[in-house]
Amino acid sequence: MLRAIRHKNILPAFSAFRAFSSSAKEMTVREALNSALDEEMSADPKVFLMGEEVGEYQGAYKITKGLLDKYGPERVLDTPITEEMALICLLNILQAGFTGIGVGAAYYGLRPVVEFMTFNFSMQAIDHIINSAAKSNYMSAGQISVPIVFRGPNGAAAGVGAQHSQCYAAWYASCPGLKVLSPYSSEDARGLLKAAIRDPDPVVFLENELLYGESFPVSAEVLDSSFCLPIGKAKIEREGKDVTITAFSKMVGYALKAAEILAKEGISAEVINLRSIRPLDRSTINASVRKTNRLVTVEEGFPQHGVGAEICTSVIEESFGYLDAPVERIAGADVPMPYAANLERMAVPQVEDIVRAAKRACYRSVPLAATA
Amino acid sequence: MIFDYIEIFILTFCEQLITKEEGLVLYEDMILGRFFEDMCAQMYYRGKMFGFVHLYNGQEAVSTGFIKFLKKEDYVVSTYRDHVHALSKGVPAREVMSELFGKATGCCRGQGGSMHMFSKQHNLLGGFAFIGEGIPVATGAAFSSKYRREVLKEPGADEVTLAFFGDGTCNNGQFYECLNMAALWKLPIVFVVENNLWAIGMSHLRATSDPQIWKKGPAFGMPGIHVDGMDVLKVREVAKEAIERARRGEGPTLVECETYRFRGHSLADPDELRDPESVSSLAAEKAHYAGRDPITALKKYLFDNKLASEQELKAIDKKIEELLDEAVEFADESPLPPRSQLLENVFADPKGFGIGPDGKYRCEDPKFTQGTAHV
Numbered sequence: 060m061l062r063a064i065r066h067k068n069i070l071p072a073f074s075a076f077r078a079f080s081s082s083a084k085e086m087t088v089r090e091a092l093n094s095a096l097d098e099e100m101s102a103d104p105k106v107f108l109m110g111e112e113v114g115e116y117q118g119a120y121k122i123t124k125g126l127l128d129k130y131g132p133e134r135v136l137d138t139p140i141t142e143e144m145a146l147i148c149l150l151n152i153l154q155a156g157f158t159g160i161g162v163g164a165a166y167y168g169l170r171p172v173v174e175f176m177t178f179n180f181s182m183q184a185i186d187h188i189i190n191s192a193a194k195s196n197y198m199s200a201g202q203i204s205v206p207i208v209f210r211g212p213n214g215a216a217a218g219v220g221a222q223h224s225q226c227y228a229a230w231y232a233s234c235p236g237l238k239v240l241s242p243y244s245s246e247d248a249r250g251l252l253k254a255a256i257r258d259p260d261p262v263v264f265l266e267n268e269l270l271y272g273e274s275f276p277v278s279a280e281v282l283d284s285s286f287c288l289p290i291g292k293a294k295i296e297r298e299g300k301d302v303t304i305t306a307f308s309k310m311v312g313y314a315l316k317a318a319e320i321l322a323k324e325g326i327s328a329e330v331i332n333l334r335s336i337r338p339l340d341r342s343t344i345n346a347s348v349r350k351t352n353r354l355v356t357v358e359e360g361f362p363q364h365g366v367g368a369e370i371c372t373s374v375i376e377e378s379f380g381y382l383d384a385p386v387e388r389i390a391g392a393d394v395p396m397p398y399a400a401n402l403e404r405m406a407v408p409q410v411e412d413i414v415r416a417a418k419r420a421c422y423r424s425v426p427l428a429a430t431a
Numbered sequence: 432m433i434f435d436y437i438e439i440f441i442l443t444f445c446e447q448l449i450t451k452e453e454g455l456v457l458y459e460d461m462i463l464g465r466f467f468e469d470m471c472a473q474m475y476y477r478g479k480m481f482g483f484v485h486l487y488n489g490q491e492a493v494s495t496g497f498i499k500f501l502k503k504e505d506y507v508v509s510t511y512r513d514h515v516h517a518l519s520k521g522v523p524a525r526e527v528m529s530e531l532f533g534k535a536t537g538c539c540r541g542q543g544g545s546m547h548m549f550s551k552q553h554n555l556l557g558g559f560a561f562i563g564e565g566i567p568v569a570t571g572a573a574f575s576s577k578y579r580r581e582v583l584k585e586p587g588a589d590e591v592t593l594a595f596f597g598d599g600t601c602n603n604g605q606f607y608e609c610l611n612m613a614a615l616w617k618l619p620i621v622f623v624v625e626n627n628l629w630a631i632g633m634s635h636l637r638a639t640s641d642p643q644i645w646k647k648g649p650a651f652g653m654p655g656i657h658v659d660g661m662d663v664l665k666v667r668e669v670a671k672e673a674i675e676r677a678r679r680g681e682g683p684t685l686v687e688c689e690t691y692r693f694r695g696h697s698l699a700d701p702d703e704l705r706d707p708e709s710v711s712s713l714a715a716e717k718a719h720y721a722g723r724d725p726i727t728a729l730k731k732y733l734f735d736n737k738l739a740s741e742q743e744l745k746a747i748d749k750k751i752e753e754l755l756d757e758a759v760e761f762a763d764e765s766p767l768p769p770r771s772q773l774l775e776n777v778f779a780d781p782k783g784f785g786i787g788p789d790g791k792y793r794c795e796d797p798k799f800t801q802g803t804a805h806v
Contacts, residue, residue: 115704116632139602139638140562140630180561183603218482218533220544222560393784394777398544399533400481401767 089271091245095252098284107134110174119176175211178227192261193236208255210264214359224396226360231263232337239337241265243311244275250288267308293340299329302353307333310357317413352383353420362390387416451738461491464515480531484545487515489693492725494519496666506592508556508569511546521553525758534765541768563603569594570609573620591677592620599630610651617682621673624687631696632704648685660688661723691720771800
């Protein structure tokens with residue numbers, strides 16, 4: 060069933076605190092996503108895949124490798140380059156039971172998993188993600204539910220330019236009716252994708268291209284086909300007591316590295332892996348800030364109206380009295396992503412930026428506009 | 432329809448279509464395109480270029496055939512496979528190479544990259560990553576030249592716009608919307624489809640209900656022409672007609688050029704689905720098109736019609752090789768963009784960055800560009 064869990068000699072550059080017993084098995088995020096799709100398709104014949112190059116090409120990033128051979132072209136559909144039309148068709152399939160309004164139409168719904176080669180391309184279909192998928196359940200007063208998953212790489216890769224590097228977490232997370240998830244490790248990838256596929260609501264599943272090849276240890280529990288993570292629950296990747304650092308996707312790795320550096324300087328940072336951007340796990344974040352009294356939010360996307368803005372506001376609203384320092388936001392630069400390698404590095408948060416912000420929050424030095 | 436027979440007319444009149452000078456210009460442009468793309472592949476594998484790089488090998492006849500007919504003021508809009516369109520339009524090779532290396536001397540100062548080539552001087556309007564994205568932009572450029580001529584009454588505002596895009600794009604909604612508008616308003620635009628039969632790994636035949644793209648032109652009230660995109664002379668004949676038609680104000684044309692890309696979709700594409708070892712029918716396809724290499728075809732034409740000698744063509748080859756070596760050297764030695772460039776060009780009016788805590792516009796503070804990632 061699970062294709063190959065290779066024992067890799069490359070371990071992650073940091074070691075994250077895990078709640079379950081450590082195991083020798085390692086899995087890349089790519090394998091995690093592939094196995095999750097495989098298991099869910101095998102368990103439920105209503106689940107099918109759609110996207111550009113998901114079938115014969117084995118997936119633009121090989122996430123859907125082997126699935127065409129296993130499930131056939133009727134369940135793994137290569138689409139023409141028509142993001143918008145693909146969605147219109149899908150939503151019509153889902154609402155095929157429209158004629159049976161009030162008679163459990165959604166019961167006959169199929170469960171598509173739509174791949175966007177990158178979430179930048181989802182902008183071509185965003186009308187349907189928002190207006191047809193997200194709002195349908197509300198507009199129909201519960202008669203039409205849309206159990207669809209939109210997945211694909213989000214955010215910056217390496218040198219792919221302005222139109223391939225935007226992070227869409229904030230845009231999708233601001234829309235009621237959508238659930239927005241963003242995994243970091245293989246465990247997250249497996250558990251959250253399975254949860255997304257089983258969920259009756261539209262889910263936007265934001266992966267990261269640079270994480271696909273990264274390997275993480277996975278326990279036997281994670282490898283089980285019934286493994287599922289709850290939507291709306293963040294994970295404390297590293298416990299600490301001096302400052303809370305929240306992050307999602309690739310930035311969790313950076314935050315963990317920053318925590319290592321900070322530990323050497325006597326600052327104990329608590330790193331929260333958000334996992335779920337909508338709904339945001341405000342209670343975990345606030346409980347953590349009430350413990351540490353300081354907050355640094357990290358994200359790759361544009362700063363204004365970003366995920367960090369929402370988290371900071373939530374903390375100020377609910378835990379103002381507990382804050383010992385102003386909240387800090389680390390985000391990508393407020394510019395379209397430049398192509399030149401050195402400018403790109405400056406436009407995306409680096410580990411040093413997180414360290415600097417955490418130190419500022421702890422009143423340990425370094426004024427705001429310092430040159431790196 | 433009469434347009435179905437255009438190809439036959441061209442074949443009949445294909446005897447002495449070009450002069451020696453024209454022939455050499457065409458040859459040099461195609462060689463520049465081919466050698467440049469080969470150099471890109473080399474530089475990519477040496478790590479000097481990064482990200483997504485999409486090469487144009489095999490399709491040179493389309494770029495040369497069309498763009499060499501344009502005036503400097505005419506517009507070209509392309510896709511991510513835009514290096515050769517930029518070169519044909521006149522952007523110097525060293526500027527394109529620098530841009531690919533991500534240096535400050537690139538045509539977009541290193542900010543755009545391979546997929547986003549722009550040049551105001553040469554009227555190259557991009558360079559777009561999303562397929563179909565350039566078509567509305569091109570339609571708008573055509574609209575602006577018509578507007579300047581008819582509303583603003585500018586004399587001589589007869590610029591033509593060429594929109595280049597691929598077969599996969601022809602299944603995208605934006606394409607149809609623009610065909611409709613261009614025909615409705617008789618815009619001076621030529622829609623050039625570079626049908627290379629593959630959209631990454633998706634065969635055109637698997638993705639399209641009616642694969643004959645040229646037929647979609649008449650459905651919108653414009654001529655639709657199919658031409659052999661591996662023959663630069665045939666492309667040139669069709670281009671001449673279409674561009675002059677647009678310039679006279681008679682409206683748009685849809686030209687489908689049947690062509691082929693010799694390399695994969697991008698340098699990161701393993702090109703497995705076109706691998707002759709796994710799919711034997713593709714060996715025939717690849718061999719067929721390799722045999723129709725546009726550069727070889729033009730060479731043969733020039734020799735057969737005694738328009739050029741072996742030495743003259745070899746001299747051109749050498750000239751282009753030296754030009755490219757110089758371009759690589761220039762790009763190598765060019766500086767990386769400085770830190771202060773990160774915040775430049777975001778707005779035409781940098782007051783868009785707002786007012787700072789001291790009540791003055793942030794862009795007026797000389798230290799504004801020295802900030803960290805969170806600006």
